[in-house]
Amino acid sequence: MRVASFVFSLFVWPLVILVTLFFSLAAIVVTPLAPRGRPSLYLARWWGRIALVLAGVRLRVEGREGLDLEQSYVIMVNHESTVDIPAVIAALPSRLGARILAKQSLFSIPFLGWAMSALGFVAVDRQDRSTAPDMFREAVDKVSGGNSILLFPEETRTGDGRLLPLQRGGFLLALKTRLPILPVGIEGARIALPAKRRVIRPLTRVTVRIGEPIPTRDLPATSRRELMAVTRREIDRLRGPRGHISDAEAEAQPTT
Numbered sequence: 001m002r003v004a005s006f007v008f009s010l011f012v013w014p015l016v017i018l019v020t021l022f023f024s025l026a027a028i029v030v031t032p033l034a035p036r037g038r039p040s041l042y043l044a045r046w047w048g049r050i051a052l053v054l055a056g057v058r059l060r061v062e063g064r065e066g067l068d069l070e071q072s073y074v075i076m077v078n079h080e081s082t083v084d085i086p087a088v089i090a091a092l093p094s095r096l097g098a099r100i101l102a103k104q105s106l107f108s109i110p111f112l113g114w115a116m117s118a119l120g121f122v123a124v125d126r127q128d129r130s131t132a133p134d135m136f137r138e139a140v141d142k143v144s145g146g147n148s149i150l151l152f153p154e155e156t157r158t159g160d161g162r163l164l165p166l167q168r169g170g171f172l173l174a175l176k177t178r179l180p181i182l183p184v185g186i187e188g189a190r191i192a193l194p195a196k197r198r199v200i201r202p203l204t205r206v207t208v209r210i211g212e213p214i215p216t217r218d219l220p221a222t223s224r225r226e227l228m229a230v231t232r233r234e235i236d237r238l239r240g241p242r243g244h245i246s247d248a249e250a251e252a253q254p255t256t
Contacts, residue, residue, distance in 0.1 A: 002199070005199050005200060005201050005202065006199050008200060009198060009199045009200045012054055012055055012056075012202075013198070016054055019051060019054065020051070020111075021111055023043055023044070023046070023047035023115070024112050024114065024115035025111065025115075026043050027040045027043050027044065027115040027118055028114055028118050030043060031119065032118075038094055038095065038097065040118065040119050041097065041098070041119065042094040044089050044094070044119060045089055045092075045094050047086065048085075048086035048087065048088075048089035048090030048091075049086075049090045051086040052083070052086050052087060052206070055200050055202065056200065056202025056203050056204070057192050057202075057204055057205075057206050058204070058205045058206070059087060059090060059091065059205075059206055059207075059208065060205060060206070060207040060208070061091040061207075061208050061210070062207060062208070062210065063209055063210030063211060064091065064092075064093070064210055066210070066212070067093065067096070067182075067210065069093055069096065071180070072096075072143050072146060072148045072179050073098075073148045073179055073181065073182035074143070074148070074149050074170055074173055074174040074177070074179050074180070074181050074182070075092070075096075075148055075149065075151070075181075076153050076166075076170055076183055076184065076231060077151070077152055077184040077185075077186060077235070078152070078154065078158075078163060078184075078185055078186055078236075078238075078239050079152035079154050079155075079158065080158045080161065080186070080189055080190040080194075080195060081157060081186075081189035081192060081193045081194065081195060082157075083189040083192050083193050083206060084152070084157075084186050084189050085100075087189060087206050087208055088150065088186065088208060091210070092150075092184075092210075096148045097146060097147035097148055098147070098148045098150040099119070099120045099121050099122060099139075099147050099148070099150065100121045100122070100149075100150045101121075101122045101135075101139065101149060101151040101152075101170075102121050102123065102124065103123075103124055103125075103126060104123045104125040104126070104127075107121075107123050120147070122135060122138050122142065123135065124155075126155065132169070136176075139173055140173065140177060143173075143177050143179055144177075148179075148182075149173065151169075151170045153166040153167055153169075153171075153231075154166060154167070155167050157195035157196075158190075158195065159195050161190055163232065163235065166228050166231065166232050168224060168228065171224050171227050171231070174227070175216055175219060175221055175223070178216055178217045180213035180215050180217075181213065181214040181216060181227070182210065182211070182214075183211040183212075183234040183238060184208060184211065184235070184238065185208075185209045185211070185234075185235050185236075185237070185238025185239035185240065186206065186207070186239060187206070187207045187238075187239050187240035187241075188205055188206040188207055188240075188242050189206050190242075191204050191242060209238040209239070210238075211234050211237075212234075214227070214230060214231060214234065
């Protein structure tokens with residue numbers, strides 16, 4: 001199985017890069033023609049779908065029918081694999097206008113970084129925390145324009161499957177804007193592609209579960225810790241049983 005996955009990955013990664021290049025160029029061209037960015041986000045959603053198909057990932061989405069597409073959210077997602085990004089982009093309706101808070105280094109990648117800037121994604125410099133106020137103001141501006149903000153509150157991918165401590169930035173944003181937090185759990189992504197690895201396990205099912213919004217409108221600023229605890233429990237529940245297994249168990253997991 002490992003040899004087959006290695007050979008499969010040798011073929012898949014160049015295809016994913018080519019698809020990413022194509023959709024990046026398309027987003028750069030289309031975005032100036034549609035200032036609100038919805039067509040570009042639609043392109044991003046198709047990029048996510050195609051990248052997953054090429055990687056042999058079977059995507060399942062649960063809870064999408066309960067979304068209010070007229071509502072903006074602060075969307076919080078667990079992070080355990082590179083697969084998380086195309087999976088959540090493919091799963092969420094483009095009408096939500098979700099702009100991702102992404103690490104600064106991604107914006108320096110030619111074409112991909114330019115497309116991310118064009119899409120209105122917000123750069124987060126984790127090495128220089130003095131830039132946090134500017135990032136925060138930019139994120140507030142995005143949601144003030146009727147968009148949602150999507151972030152991975154762990155800020156990095158888990159190495160062993162356990163949910164890492166959630167960082168406070170997204171919760172401060174939710175309390176500041178009074179927007180509900182939309183918890184999302186991804187299950188199976190670490191089986192398809194563990195953190196810091198490049199060998200893809202094909203025919204893996206990845207499930208994106210969208211939970212019930214957590215209201216913040218009537219919460220005082222002092223309720224941040226309680227809000228973080230509630231959100232953490234909900235994300236942990238949504239990411240399902242395969243989010244809690246060891247690397248050895250992940251290797252032995254069936255792909256379907």
